[in-house]
Amino acid sequence: MTFDPEELGQSGADLAETLKALRKRAGQxxxxxxxxxxxxxxxxxxxxSGKLTPTIVxxxxxxxxxxxxxxxxxxxxxxxxxxxxxxxDNWASRRRGLEKKQAxxxxxxxxxxxxxxxxxxxxTGLLATPExxxxxLAGSPGDxxxxxxxKLERQSVLYDDSKMFTFILxxxxxxxxxxxxxxxxxxxxxxxxxxxxxxxxxxxxxxxSPMPEIPLNTFTIYDRRIATVETSTGVLVFRDHRDVSxxxxxxxxxxGFALFxxxxxxxxxxxxxxxxxxx
Numbered sequence: 001m002t003f004d005p006e007e008l009g010q011s012g013a014d015l016a017e018t019l020k021a022l023r024k025r026a027g028q029x030x031x032x033x034x035x036x037x038x039x040x041x042x043x044x045x046x047x048x049s050g051k052l053t054p055t056i057v058x059x060x061x062x063x064x065x066x067x068x069x070x071x072x073x074x075x076x077x078x079x080x081x082x083x084x085x086x087x088x089d090n091w092a093s094r095r096r097g098l099e100k101k102q103a104x105x106x107x108x109x110x111x112x113x114x115x116x117x118x119x120x121x122x123x124t125g126l127l128a129t130p131e132x133x134x135x136x137l138a139g140s141p142g143d144x145x146x147x148x149x150x151k152l153e154r155q156s157v158l159y160d161d162s163k164m165f166t167f168i169l170x171x172x173x174x175x176x177x178x179x180x181x182x183x184x185x186x187x188x189x190x191x192x193x194x195x196x197x198x199x200x201x202x203x204x205x206x207x208x209s210p211m212p213e214i215p216l217n218t219f220t221i222y223d224r225r226i227a228t229v230e231t232s233t234g235v236l237v238f239r240d241h242r243d244v245s246x247x248x249x250x251x252x253x254x255x256g257f258a259l260f261x262x263x264x265x266x267x268x269x270x271x272x273x274x275x276x277x278x279x
Contacts, residue, residue, distance in 0.1 A: 011082040016050035018076055019062060023048070026066045036065045053083050056240055081240050089234035102150035109157045112222040115165045116251050119173040120218045123187060125151040126158060127167060127194060127202075132187050135178045158200055166201045168251070168258045170215065174204060175271055181278035188272035192265050203258030204267050211257055221247055 023033055030048070034041040039058075046052035047062075054062070059080040063073050109115070117124055125133055133151045137144040157163060174188060195202045205211070218230040227238045227247040238244055259267055 011079055012053050013050050015054070015059075015076070015079050015083045016048055018079065019054075019059070020048040022063070022066050022068060022072070022076075028066070033062065033065060037061050053239070054080065056080055056084065056242070081242075084239040085243070086237035086239075087234060088237065092234075099146045099150050102147060102154060106150070106154050106157075108222055108226070109154065109163075112226075113163050114223050115163065116221040116248075117165070117167045118215070118219050118251055118254055119167060119169045120215050121170075122173050122176055122178065122218075123169065123191070124167070124218075124220075126155055126165075127191060129183070129187050129190050131179055131183045158194065158197060161199045164199050166203070166255070168203045168205065168254050170205045171207045171267075171271075174268065175274075181275040185272045185275040185279070188268050188275065192268045192272070195261070195265055195268075201260055202264055203255060203260045204264050205254065205258050206267060209257045212253065215254065219247055219251075221251060224248065 023030070030044045031041050033039075034044045037044070037058075043052065047054045047058070056077065059077060060073075063076060068076070117126075122136065123132060125136070128136065128151070130148070130152060133148050134144070137147060140147075158165065169191075174191070175184075177184060179187065191202055194200055219227060221227045221244065224241075224244060225239065227244045229236045229238070229247070238247070258264075
């Protein structure tokens with residue numbers, strides 16, 4: 001399915017209006033629909049007003065209850081899938097302030113308990129040293145001190161043992177030179193230390209590891225409900241269970257090629273020593 005970024009912003013309102021129109025065309029009230037869908041009237045009202053984006057399952061149930069024809073079902077489900085996808089472009093994030101993006105991520109981390117990160121080209125902020133965080137923001141305009149502080153503040157979530165983290169990093173993500181050799185060695189040493197946290201698993205995929213397919217994007221999965229996929233110009237946020245499940249499957253594939261535990265620490269320590277010798 002092809003997503004047009006402009007459509008992603010409008011589809012939620014279109015879906016709300018379409019569902020409301022279908023109910024009225026069927027001559028039914030919100031109370032009637034809520035009862036037969038085993039939902040609250042407040043939920044139906046929030047869906048029809050656009051305050052709440054319904055899941056694909058919600059939409060399927062509403063359409064079936066209203067007796068919508070198959071062509072309408074196909075069209076509305078396609079609209080629902082688009083409504084469950086969000087586009088966050090880099091330019092808009094910079095206009096709003098990158099520290100606000102950090103606050104949004106902190107909120108998402110607070111409300112989630114299981115995290116899966118596939119890191120293709122660089123270390124994520126949760127695992128980064130202060131020097132690495134600053135280097136990752138070097139191309140952003142303006143004073144980034146507050147954004148750096150927010151990124152480092154978010155790292156405390158790693159020490160919440162009610163949450164489980166699995167990070168998979170390619171060798172490229174670990175070894176790409178964003179810093180001077182000694183600082184890169186310190187970054188890799190930090191990864192080694194974090195592998196010893198009981199709720200954090202860090203796996204690495206060496207370049208020598210045979211891969212069935214070439215990874216294309218960095219992505220993160222929050223519980224089993226949201227997947228965020230990074231591109232060069234922004235982030236796609238998927239909430240449709242089919243999209244999230246596809247990324248869960250992809251993550252499991254990469255996990256099968258990753259080294260964990262002592263093998264991971266050995267790789268990271270070896271790469272750290274290479275940077276140390278370059279100093």
